[in-house]
Amino acid sequence: MSQGVSASGADDAGAGGGEGKPGTDPAAGTAADTEPPCRRPVSTPAEAFDALYTYSAPGLVRQAYLLTGRRRLAHESVERAFHLAWQRWPEVARDRDPAGWVRAAAYEFAMSPWQRLRPVHRHPDNPPLVDSEQRELLEALLELPPPYRRTLVLHDGLGLNLPDTAAETEASTPAAANRLLHAREAIAEQLPHLSDPTVLRNQLIALVNAGPAPQLNPPRAVRTSSERRAWLWTRAALSVTTLIMGATGFTLATAPTRYEPAVSPGHQVGGVPPLAGPQPINPRSFMLRQQLLSEPAHGPERLVPTIP
Incomplete structure (x- = not known):
């Protein structure tokens, strides 16, 4: 988180805080003691997030359970909502109701229609009341x-x-x-x-x-988990981008540079006689050929055959 965000979160959170003014009743406490923890003065975004989580997470888990009837889904919804809040903390810190922002995110995740498709959340739990x-x-x-x-x-x-x-x-x-x-x-x-x-x-x-107070993870663990999830998604996005760029480069390197028309498939042509070669020579024809080759090329024998 940037320092500008930290200052903004601190200003928003500490608008109602400060030292007690002279003339006030010391037993009544300062204004910061009477305000919710998420509105007390903080110095860093992490402290503001931890205060918001500590103040609103237990109630949000009970509310999510009323909406779903599933304790595990209620804890998961609230934790995912705070993961999203930490990833978008500049937006949440400037919101007029940070707890309402997280509540809306938790409700959306808990009541999403695709939650019914998960076997672990198919049937509601027995109410502990x-x-x-x-x-x-x-x-x-x-x-x-x-x-x-x-x-x-x-x-x-x-x-x-x-x-x-x-x-x-x-x-x-x-x-x-x-x-x-x-x-x-x-x-x-x-x-x-x-x-x-x-x-x-x-x-x-x-x-x-x-109902009893829900068992929640520490705020630091929620922030660490959110940062790890964001890092994994970023790494996955970079890996997919690199894979797409590599496939695109390979395609550009191996693609043909000119148009090559495809060879049309052959078709059978009708009405044409099949290709026929010379017939195999028989013994009589072989003898006649040998006789013609052995006699001279001139003389009446070539014109008038000898009758035996």
Whole structure:
């Protein structure tokens, strides 16, 4: 990362930080103590990334599990999202909501249709929740279509307003509102006691925060893995480019420099007699030829044959 990016990330992250001003209550703490870790002052891009990962990764794993019902896929989705965030850190550091940027990337990877083709993610896991109501809500949530499920979790589970939910799901505001209404109706059909939107919202918030803290890799390991993945992709791209250039050079060196018309294939011609040579000589003809060759070339014998 460049130093310019580091300064930008530090300025964005430390906009609300600083020392306590005279006259403030010391017991209330400084502004940096009351802000999320991802908004505290940092000096390097790595520190800003580590703060963002430490602050938002555990919650994102729980949210991805609610969307997929698969713990392994939830961890993989969040880690891939942070890999992408570290590779595009200048863009993420300047975003008005870095946690939302990573959340959108994790949701996209977790709910991708091709995930269903992987045998390891074909069947959902058994929910680890102890509360039977939370288990029923999770099962009903997983039966919703993916767009409805995502809209319901963002709006009622995380508390995003409708325009922000529509923007994150890449839909219009009326479309997001319709998805939200249909999702609530589908949940109410299976769980009538959650027909009240307020009760459903409270249950979803509790479900998002339920469960034990997920076991995550250290931030440094995530950054190292992201850099290794980027290095492997770069090396693969260079190898493919070199192979294409070599094949192109070989083709240019061996290709003909002028047009050579192809020989047309032969066709059978009808009405022409087959090629015939002289017949084999028989003994009588052989004797006659020898006699003619032995006699002189002049005389009446050549004109009037001798009758025996």
